[in-house]
Amino acid sequence: MLTVSVENYLKAILHLQVEGDDRVSTTAIAQKVASTPASTSAMLAKLGERGWLEHQPYHGVRLTQKGHRVAMDILRKHRLWECFLVDYLGFEWDQVHDIAEELEHVGSVELINRLDAFLGFPKLDPHGDVIPGPNGRFRTVAARTLLTEAPRNLELVVVGVVDGGDAFLRHLGVLGIQLGTRMTVLERLSFDGSLHIKCPGDEEVQLLAPSVGQRLWVDQSSPSPEIVFPEEEDLQ
Amino acid sequence: MLTVSVENYLKAILHLQVEGDDRVSTTAIAQKVASTPASTSAMLAKLGERGWLEHQPYHGVRLTQKGHRVAMDILRKHRLWECFLVDYLGFEWDQVHDIAEELEHVGSVELINRLDAFLGFPKLDPHGDVIPGPNGRFRTVAARTLLTEAPRNLELVVVGVVDGGDAFLRHLGVLGIQLGTRMTVLERLSFDGSLHIKCPGDEEVQLLAPSVGQRLWVDQSSPSPEIVFPEEEDLQ
DNA sequence: TTAAATATTTAGTCTTGCCTAAAAATTAAG
C-alpha cells in the first residue's frame, strides 16, 4: 500500500540516488526522512519485499523500475503544487516546501494532470528544479552548470538552486539573488573557492561564499530584452 | 494530535449534529466514517478524553466548542477545495468529493486563507453548501427550502443539494437538474409525496420521486435575465 | 413489566510505523 510514509521514503531514496551514489545507504535515508536507522532498516526490508527497491542487507538499496516510477510521480506532484502556491497563491519560494510536502500525497492522477494543464505544463518549479512529466520522466531542460564551475567574465543567469532548504533560500534573499538574477564571475579565489561576482547595475563587486556558489545552477545569460532590436519584418 | 482519522470523525459528527439530532449515536458515526461501532466506540472515548467532545457512554456524543471549531475548519477546507476543483480545474460536481476528502487534511492555515482569497471568498461550494469562514462559523446565506416543502405554482431555483453523494448528483444530471435550474411545483401527490414539476422551456411535466424532492434546496426564482429589459439609459 | 431486539462497550488481535538498546557485520586504522 502506498502510505504517506512509504511515499516519503521512496522520494528520499530517489533524491539520494539522483544526487550521485548508485546504492543508497540506510543512514542517509534515515537522515533524509528524519527517522532512525533502525526504523529505516525495517522499512527498507518491507519496501524490498513489495518490489519497490532492491535491498542488499548491509550494502544499501536501489529503486526498482516500479519504485522509481512511484517516486517520480511524488516528485512531480510536489513540484507542480509548489508552482501553484507561488504563481497563484502568492507564496514566496521559501514558504512552499512544507505545504507541498503534504499536498504531494493527495492521490488522484486526474487531479495532478489537470493541475499541470492549469499551470501551463511548467518545466521548472519555483526553485528551478525540473518537473517530471506524466510519463514519470524528467522533461528535457536546458544545460546548466554550478556557479562554482562556470566560466569567468561571461554574463550568467541563475536558473536553479541545489538542495534549497528554506534557510538557504532566505539567505539568497539577503544577498539579493533569485531565479533570473544575472551575474558575472570575475575571479575564483584559490584559498577556499569564494567567488568575486558582479551583477549588472550594482556598483560593488560581491564576494560569494563557496557554500553559496556550489548551490546555484547558472546558464549563459541570453541578451537581455532591452537590447534586442526587432527585425524589420517583425514590425507590424 | 489531529490525525486524518480524528479529523474525519470530528467532521462526520458535525455533519450529523447539523442534520438534526443534538446527541449523535455511535452507530451513525460508524456508518458515516465507514468503520465498525466497536472501533468508533474506542475512538469516541479518546476524543472525549482529549476534549473534542462530550461522551456519555451509551447515550451519544456532542462536540465541545473546541471540537466544533476543528470540524468547521475541516469543512471549510473541504468546500473551498471543491470550489477550486470545479471552477479552475474543470471537474464536474460529482467528481470532486473524494479528492476534497484528501485535500481537506492539508494543515496550513495560511494556505487555506490564501486559497479563499484566490477564489474570491465564495459563500457556497459547487453543491450549494455553505462554506464556513476563517472564524469557524457559517457565512450567512439566503433562506432556502426543501423542494418538498416549497409552495406550489411559484417559480423556484435550485440552490443546493442535501447530502449529495456522487450517485445522486449523476442522477440529477440524467434528470437535467443542476444548480440554477428553474422549476415550478404544480402538484404534490398525496400517495408518496412525488412532485409534478415543470421547467420553463420544457414541454413535458416531470414527475419527481420524493427521494429527489427531499434532497433539493430551492429558493424563490428571481426574474430570469432573458426577460429583464434594459432601461433606456443602459443602452449604449 | 418482563422478554426480545438493538445499540454500545469491552476483550482480545492485527498491522503500520516509530522508538531504544543490543548484537552483528562492515569498514577503517594501526
Added chain:
DNA sequence: CTTAATTTTTAGGCAAGACTAAATATTTAA
C-alpha cells in the same frame, strides 16, 4: 592482519486505528 570505529540489523516495546466476537446496557414490544 588484527583491532577499533562505524554502520546496519535484530530484539523488544509502544501508540494509533482498525477488526471480530462476546458481554452488557438500553429500547421496544408483547
